[in-house]
Amino acid sequence: MYINYTAFEIDLFADLGFPLLSAHIYYLSLVHVPSLVRNWWTYCKKRQLTIAVDLYTEKHFSPIIIRQQLDNLQREDVKSQLQDDKFSIRISRGTNEVIAVVNIDESVTELSLRMPGSFPLKLVEVGRAERMGMATVKDLVWGRLPVETLVNSQVIQNMGRRCTISCFSQIIKLSFHRTAT
Secondary structure, three states: OOOOHHHOOOOOOOOOHHHHHHHHHHHHHHHHOHHHHHHHHHHOOOHHHHHHHHHHHHHHOHHHHHHHHHHHHHOHHHHHHHOOOOEEEEEEOOOOEEEEEEEEOOEEEEEEEEOOOOOOOOOOEEEEEEEEOOOOHHHHHHOHHHHHHHHOOHHHHHHOHHHHHHHHHHHHHHHHHHHHO
16 A cells, blocks of 8 residues: 655644644554554553543544444455355444354354454454354354454454454354364
8 A cells, every 4th residue: 555645744843743643643553553552552551541542542543443444344345255155244333343144054153243442452342143053062162262362363453354354254164164074
């Protein structure tokens, strides 16, 4: 991605120049290296600072980032890569949630990935929206903990939701293929 930095002429000595530049750098950090920002925020020892950063992020940046993630998943080219006859996604903008639906044989599994209000400072919440057709406890091996680990891993967080859902789809398909054979 190429950004034309020469188009931005910010007077750093103006009243708004430096704060605007700082906010823009923080936004770019949240978008491109969210795990780095989250690690700093998590291990920051100054409680007042972490509360202030959390509120600032939730108010000014999280809605934009969440909307961009959901918009990206709704693009037709992305949907065509992710969805097939056995895997589909639904997006709920009201709850900032992506629901992955896996349909293999007679089993239907729905898994929800909900982005909290201060995303990406707080991790994606993984939950089962619905589960039908699972006969044994052995089928739960690929369930919540491995998926949550995958979704919230630093590498995947820096790649975005599209990659996360794609990886999740492959894990589910491989898991069902392994149990079927």
